[in-house]
Amino acid sequence: MDELHDIVIVGGGLVGSSLAIALDGCGFRVALVEAALPRVSAQPSYDERNLALARASINALQSLGVWAHIDNHATPIERIHISRRGEFGAVHLDAAKLGLPAFGAVLPARELGNALLRRLDECSALDRVVPAKVTGIFPEPDTITLTVQEDGTERRLGTRLLVGADGTESFVRGNAGIEVQRTDYAQSAFVTTLTTERALDGIAYERFTDSGPVALLPLGQHRAGLVLTMPADDADRVAALDDASFLELVHERFGYRAGRLSRPGTRKPYPLARVLANSLTAPRTVLVGNAAQTVHPLGAQGFNLGLRDALSLSELLVQAIQDDADPGSPDLLARYVQRRQPDRDATTSFSDDLVRLMGNEFLPLRVMRSLAFSALDRLPPLKRRVALRGMGFRGDVSARALSR
Known part of the structure; x- marks a missing residue:
């Protein structure tokens, strides 16, 4: 007999776990299916990925009880x-000049993952199916049945709502017949950590160049996270560089604002593409996070946008339990799309437009860019508005994201 749930979340990454935590104890029976065995990693890695969290995301993680487990690893x-x-x-x-405490914080992805796992361990009502792999999805009139391989045995899970939080190559999305639009940026990103001669003191740098953007993120003391973007056809050459040659390239692209750079971690190229699902929903199915949209890392909007997906969906589902409503009803899914579409469209379009605009070498456009930057820098009210949007305060903001 199928194990019937109200909601099954496939994918226990950062967004899927956040959604599961937000729904714990809401009254619906919720299952989280994750392929990887959960394990807290205590050993820091010098080449680990770092996340730039918007202020709204930090507020939400505080409200979810996740931030308390981060143990001051975040750098404002x-x-x-x-x-x-x-x-x-x-x-x-x-x-400070804009009357804000901070724009956000930088945090090793490992530390956020650890905090989410610790918070998941506190969830008393959540059914965690892990390590497990979804092998089949079978829609029925009032439910969806999933076949799941767990410890060499097959389980059958029935659900009234299936949530695809399973990443860019989402199995849930593909099974639902939702097609995607792919934009290959012909770029690759190298992500690593390095040491700076001068401490960044809370400054995040975004430097645009002819070969692609470079970001340097503060990690406290003299450590910084680096995202170096370059043409894809040059990625193999850069991957083969030794540390000294790699640092020379970074200095050529970024300059010496942080003094001399040293001790780069290991790195490999990540091809960059925008992947947008043509629909956020299908019958009794909804997509969140990278399953719904994967964006260019420029502006660090990926996880922040996905977390806003999870927050919006959780609020609609909490209201549904209060109204004794079906969590997979067409009306609820339509309201999710209505709520998320403006933010999703604006964020993905802005990211894509910025990549194209800042990479264009047309001389009149270069002059216009410089004039626009100079004008923006002299208009504090406009700068504050731009900052608030970048901090995640746009559109229909979740109540959790507004909490302080």
Whole structure:
């Protein structure tokens, strides 16, 4: 006999786990299916991936009880410096001058993953199916049945709502027949950590160049997270560089604002593409996070956007239990789309437009870019508005994201 749930979340990554935590104890029977065995990693890695969390995301993680498990591993982003190599305009954002405590924070992805696992361990009403792999999805009139391989045995889970939080190559999305639009940026990103001669002191840098953007993120003391983007056809050459040659390339692209850079971690290229699902829903199915949209890392919107998906969906589902409503009803799914579409469209379009705009070498456009940067830097009210949008306060903001 099928194990009947109200909601099954497939994918226990950062977004799927956040959604599961938000729904714990809401009154619906919720299952989280995750392929990887949960394990807290205590050993820091010098080449680990780092996340730039928007202020709204931090608020939400505090409300979810996750932030308490992070143990002060986050570094506040208090200032942001945006520039383009070879052009005269630049934008300087200072949270204190704009009346804000901080724009967000930088956190090793490992630490957020650890915090989510610890918080999941506190969830008393959640059915965690792990390690497990979904092998089949079979829609029925009032439910969806999943076949799941767990410890060499097959389980059958029935659910009234299936949530695909299973990443860019989502099995849930493909099984639902939802097609995607793919945009290959012909770029690859190298993500690593390095040491700076001068401490960044809470400054995050975004530096645009002819070869792609470079981001340097503060990690406290003299450590920084680096995202170096370059043409895909040059990625293999860069991957083969030794540390000294790699640092020389970074200095050529970024300059010496942080002094001399040293001790780069291991790195490998990640091909960059935008992948947008043509629909966020199918019968009794909804997509969140990278299953719904995968965006360019420029602007660090990926996880922040996915978390907003999870928050919006959780609020609609909590209201549904209060109204004794079907969590997989067409009406609820339509309201989810209505709520998420403006933010999703604006964020994915902005990211895509920025990649194209900042990479265009047309001379009149270069002049216009510099003038626009200079004008923005002289208009504090506009800078505050831009900052708030970047902090995640846009559209129909979740109540959890507004909490302090």
